[in-house]
Amino acid sequence: MCFLFLTTDFSPSTTIFNQSINQSIDQPLITMNPAISNLVLMLVMMQVSKRLDWENPSTILYVRILYVSATVITLSIYLITRQIIINKNDQTTLKYLDEPNKLSGETEKKLVTTTVKQYDIGQINQCIKGVFTGLAMTGFMHLYMKYTNPLLMQSLSPLKGAVEANIVKIHLFGKQPINDLARPFKAASLFGALDPNASTDKHSIEKAEVSGKGGVKEE
Amino acid sequence: MLEGYFAGVQERVLSRSWNMEGIVLALVLVTVGLYLGGSYANKSKFESWIREQSKNLESQFFQVGVSKKELFFSDDEQHYVSYASGRVNVAQFIMKFTLESRQNFTVWLMEHVFHFxxxxxxxxxxxxxxxxxxxxxxxxxxxxCAIVNKDDMDKKRKDNYFLSLTKTSDSDKLPVEYVYMSESAEINDALWTPELKELLEQNVDLIQYIAFTDQSSVHPFSLDETKPKFKAYLKLKLKSDKSSLARTSEIINRFLELIDFIASKKFKIRSEVSKKIAKVREAEVKKLQKLIDQDKKEQLEEQKLEEMKKQREKLKNNPKELEKLEKKQREKQQRKMMKKQRVRG
Structure with missing residues (x-):
């Protein structure tokens, strides 16, 4: 999404808006909704990128170093977390109702029966996948399309995402898996969660459990 | 003159650079080598397993092997089948093997990378x-009633129809790596022994599930397929080191003992429990019947539409008759609508 913003030149009328955002940065970022703080970070990075001297080849070198090191740190955070999960080997059974995959025409929620360990590994693998996807995108933009801006924009936000990831909070920072961090994690939404207990409602789980949906061979 | 011709060929052969051909040949050799090595690895792993187990199985069964001469049958480098029969209680003992696609290194690599x-x-x-x-x-x-290893248990539930009819529950009577997927706690208790727990504890790396079921592992699509037919399943990791092979024999023997117990008169299900179980089966049959009926209805409607089309086609050259027919059909539909409205009102 942020790529769309990259080429936008800010007209004077929008700088007022920028200033008001800049003021709010003085408040601690942690209390903010991650979606909003992401936006703030993006705007700040845009300002930074405006003030950089892109004609100077050493700038590009420094930005490249920044990007590579940020990616390496992000990836290591995830890999360390993954190792912690494997070592903990939490075999507690976890049952929940997963949202239907609307793209493949599913309408009903699916029951997932798994263990805490496997759920956590799934979550962390998704994060790691994200790192590689970002790497491919930015690599394409930078190496093929010769853009340097994405390098700067994509260096700090994945790192921020890693530190804010539920799964990292639980395992690396030792937070208790309760409230917002209770498994299964709720999908982050700007408009608030729909029904917090929809995925763990005992009655619906029991009903879904004996539904006899297994064993359908897809050819 | 001929000599001169050959000398020319020799000169040309020697002066040409054969780099490309060399690379291609090397690649071909590597591919063939990888194939041979991979398929040999699979075959030797499988064969050491089946040869060792057949010794044990021969003490349990009259016939071990797919025929009198052959011990097993191989579909390809990663699928094998073996069979035993002729034992008290057990009529058929079918072993289906799958192995990693080691024979095709590219596929093997792709599977492991893209699986992530x-x-x-x-x-x-x-x-x-x-x-x-x-x-x-x-x-x-x-x-x-099944005892299932928690590794990938969601996939096991998805792959096996009978498991998706059960409730998953933890139990103190099982090691923490296992759960019951069963219809009644009473049946779990009837099949449980302290030795069973010990067996599971010692073979967490091998036993994937032990299951006893009257329903099939494939989802039924006809009423015939819902009829109860008892089957016992045992899924194991295939390992060919010495300790695993010995432990595997032990697991198979204990599995057969459990089957003997279930087949004996000592194993009984209380009628109340049986009634509860029967209700689940009836509900499934009803669901299936509904699907079958719906299918039939759709087929009938399709037939009707086709007939209407045919009638119209016949009267194509006769506009007067066609108009009459259309009027008739319209009236019929209107009457149908009226009827529906009246029923709703």
Whole structure:
């Protein structure tokens, strides 16, 4: 999404808006909704990128170093977390109702029966996948399309995402898996969660459990 | 003159650079080598397993092997089948083996890399699934009871119809790596022994599931397929080191003992439990019947539409008659609508 913003030149009328955002940065970022703080970070990075001297080849070198090191740190955070999960080997059974995959025409929620360990590994693998996807995108933009801006924009936000990831909070920072961090994690939404207990409602789980949906061979 | 011709050829052969051909030849050799090495690895792993187990199975069964001469049958480098029969209680003992696709290194690599990125791509593991059926004269009340390793248990539930009819529950009587997927705690208790827990504890790396069921592992699509037929399943990781082979024999023997117990008169299900189980089966039959009926209805409607089309086609050259027919059809539809409205009102 942020790529769309990259080429936008800010007209004077929008700088007022920028200033008001800049003021709010003085408040601690942690209390903010991650979606909003992401936006703030993006705007700040845009300002930074405006003030950089892109004609100077050493700038590009420094930005490249920044990007590579940020990616390496992000990836290591995830890999360390993954190792912690494997070592903990939490075999507690976890049952929940997963949202239907609307793209493949599913309408009903699916029951997932798994263990805490496997759920956590799934979550962390998704994060790691994200790192590689970002790497491919930015690599394409930078190496093929010769853009340097994405390098700067994509260096700090994945790192921020890693530190804010539920799964990292639980395992690396030792937070208790309760409230917002209770498994299964709720999908982050700007408009608030729909029904917090929809995925763990005992009655619906029991009903879904004996539904006899297994064993359908897809050819 | 001919000599001169050959000398020319020799000169040309020697002066040409054969780099490209060399690279191609090397690649071909590497590919063939990888294939031979991979398929040999699979075959030797499988054969050391089946040779060792056949010794044990021979003490249990009259016939071990797919025929009198052959011990097993191979579909390809990663799928094998073996069979045993002729034992008290057990009529058939079918072993189906899957192995990693080592014979095709590229596929093997792709499967393992892409499995991480896409859930839909699955790599086969070294596994054996044993299916045992009873003799026809042995009657066992319908029930489903399975002890399942928690690794990938969601996938096991998805792959096996009978598991998706059960409730998953933890139990103190099982090691923490296992759960019951069963229809009744009473049946779990009836099949449980302290030795069973010990067996599971010692073989967490091998036992994937032990299951007893009257329903099939494939989702039924006809009423015939819902009829109860007792089967016992044992899924194991395929490992060919010495300790695993010995432990595997032990597991198989204990599995057969459990089957003997279920087939014996000592194993009984209380009628209340049986009634509860029967209700689940009836509900499934109803669901299936509904689907079948719906299918039939759709087919009938399609037929009707086709007939209407045919009638119109016949009257194509006769506009007057066609108008009459259309009027008739319209009136029929209107009457139908009226009827519906009246029913609703």
């Amino acid at each position: 990125f896409f859930e839909s791509i699955e790599a086969l593991n070294d596994e054996v699934e044993i299916t045992a059926t009873l003799h026809d004269d042995i009657k066992v009340d319908p029930f489903i």
